[in-house]
Amino acid sequence: MGQAASTLSYKGEKAKENGTFTKEGSLRIFNMPILWFLIFTGITLASLYTGNLPGGMIGSLLVMMVLGELFGWVGDRTPIVKTFLGGGAIIAIFGSAFMVYAGLLPEATVTSMTDFMKTGGFLNFYIAALITGSILGMNSKVLVKVGLRYFLPIFGAVAGAVIVAGIFGSLVGFTLKEAILVITMPIMGGGMGAGAVPMSQIYSEMMGNDPSYYISMLVPALALGNVFAIILASVLDIIGKKVPSLSGNGQLMKGFTYEKTKQKYNIEKMGVGLLAALTFFTVGTLLGSFLPLHPYAIMIILVAVAKISNIIPQNVVEGASQWYQFVASNWTFALLFGIGVAYTDLNTVLEALTLQYILTVFGVVLGAIIGAAILGKLVGFYPIEAAITAGLCMANMGGTGDVAVLSASKRMELMPFAQISSRLGGALILLLAGLIIPLL
Structure with missing residues (x-):
């Protein structure tokens, strides 16, 4: 792979790439056009709330990646939060914690993700x-x-x-x-x-x-x-x-x-x-x-x-x-x-x-x-x-x-x-x- 990158500016470049406008003017989340990200999100949510999410690593990582990136994108663009509170990192953590607290995540999914994080390693x-x-x-x-x-x-x-x-x-x-x-x-x-x-x-x-x-x-x-x-x-x-x-x-x-x-x-x-x-x-x-x-x-x-x-x-x-x-x-x-x-x-x-x-x-x-x-x-x-x-x-x-x-x-x-x-x-x-x- 011939992509040159500075190890010292990697995170900064990553922040510039994710959820920003490309030269063509299309908004991107997680390095993809926002339309495609929303398609992935829709599939994930449909599987999640119809009880058809795959168990184990696949389902857990899918939900974590899609919703984590979405919450991170929002947090990195929210005034005050992005400037003083750590941006996307805080929203990703407390957004998911609130979903559990409010019962917005199915119990089976919470259990699966908890197992994936802890016993799954x-x-x-x-x-x-x-x-x-x-x-x-x-x-x-x-x-x-x-x-x-x-x-x-x-x-x-x-x-x-x-x-x-x-x-x-x-x-x-x-x-x-x-x-x-x-x-x-x-x-x-x-x-x-x-x-x-x-x-x-x-x-x-x-x-x-x-x-x-x-x-x-x-x-x-x-x-x-x-x-x-x-x-x-x-x-x-x-x-x-x-x-x-x-x-x-x-x-x-x-x-x-x-x-x-x-x-x-x-x-x-x-x-x-x-x-x-x-x-x-x-x-x-x-x-x-x-x-x-x-x-x-x-x-x-x-x-x-x-x-x-x-x-x-x-x-x-x-x-x-x-x-x-x-x-x-x-x-x-x-x-x-x-x-x-x-x-x-x-x-x-x-x-x-x-x-x-x-x-x-x-x-x-x-x-x-x-x-x-x-x-x-x-x-x-x-x-x-x-x-x-x-x-x-x-x-x-x-x-x-x-x-x-x-x-x-x-x-x-x-x-x-x-x-x-x-x-x-x-x-x-x-x-x-x-x-x-x-x-x-």
């Missing part, structure tokens, strides 16, 4: 592709040029978020455990699919209760954190203009320039990438049977070590990256729709949205800014840019949040660093979550 399948491909696909030039110094402001953001959230939380009545595990960790954890979802699995395994119990508490924090991250990004842009010495105007450090790398998509490489993702996940599960760490955390460590040591052949690295991009491009909204059905309890979500909760979420984002700016300054970064990339891009809602934060701060050229924060920073939070649970 679709969630693990997605996460395996995401962890393997996103870490192996990191741009080596960025990692070499910036080096380990970038991880200091990331550490500062996490430390600042924990400290300020702990203070705010204690003032409004939360325990330290609640402030850190329920609010801080999901906000700093790299988004929905890479953060809150695997985090709920880790919490479930280490503390008991079903993952749905935790994800219903984690999702509100993630959404609110994204809102504050976007708002404060625009505030940082204003501060940078008022105090020029704090800002590099889109440049993280003096003398640094970045050139995007491109690659050609290849079907055979994607197959290799799929195999790599499944193998890394299996090794994580194998080692997790006798190591006191969650398989996700073990997998993250193994993939990171493989990337840093450069022991994986280049075609496997490219294949893993391309397979991850395929999965993220085509199944993210489907996964989020499934999360709403199988893991999200609207009653729990609504009960969590109190003034105390909102203030603590604000404390997390504020602490991330302060910590990243201070430690970023120590390693030679401009404080504003460090706060945006290592701070707000840790506290936002993953890939869509990165775009929103950088757009609000008028610093889209910082996307490579935003992705380091969302990918490796988010992976670090998953690892930390598994390590600190026994300590709290």
Whole structure:
């Protein structure tokens, strides 16, 4: 396949393609003319509500893809929602959760999708592709040029978020455990699919209760954190203009320039990438049977070590990256729709949205800014840019949040660093979550 694409701008390009006008002027959803998408939707709904939807993977994935993409398309074009609340991701999750809550989905379909997501392993399948491909696909030039110094402001953001959230939380009545595990960790954890979802699995395994119990508490924090991250990004842009010495105007450090790398998509490489993702996940599960760490955390460590040591052949690295991009491009909204059905309890979500909760979420984002700016300054970064990339891009809602934060701060050229924060920073939070649970 000869389509050239930048790994760093993939999500942005995907967002431009889906549901936008082509050169011929036809509106498209999920990379097809809207008329054809509506035909697929009509067939799906007819099968769903006449009781003729195929069981198992086919019927579940069909409903998840069609309705997930439809809800995602609406969310990405709804004012306020698309700007501050995470766009399509939030609508896909809460739209499907509302359908279950209101009885708009047949019980048999809800059961089938829940089984597909949980015992069927679709969630693990997605996460395996995401962890393997996103870490192996990191741009080596960025990692070499910036080096380990970038991880200091990331550490500062996490430390600042924990400290300020702990203070705010204690003032409004939360325990330290609640402030850190329920609010801080999901906000700093790299988004929905890479953060809150695997985090709920880790919490479930280490503390008991079903993952749905935790994800219903984690999702509100993630959404609110994204809102504050976007708002404060625009505030940082204003501060940078008022105090020029704090800002590099889109440049993280003096003398640094970045050139995007491109690659050609290849079907055979994607197959290799799929195999790599499944193998890394299996090794994580194998080692997790006798190591006191969650398989996700073990997998993250193994993939990171493989990337840093450069022991994986280049075609496997490219294949893993391309397979991850395929999965993220085509199944993210489907996964989020499934999360709403199988893991999200609207009653729990609504009960969590109190003034105390909102203030603590604000404390997390504020602490991330302060910590990243201070430690970023120590390693030679401009404080504003460090706060945006290592701070707000840790506290936002993953890939869509990165775009929103950088757009609000008028610093889209910082996307490579935003992705380091969302990918490796988010992976670090998953690892930390598994390590600190026994300590709290």
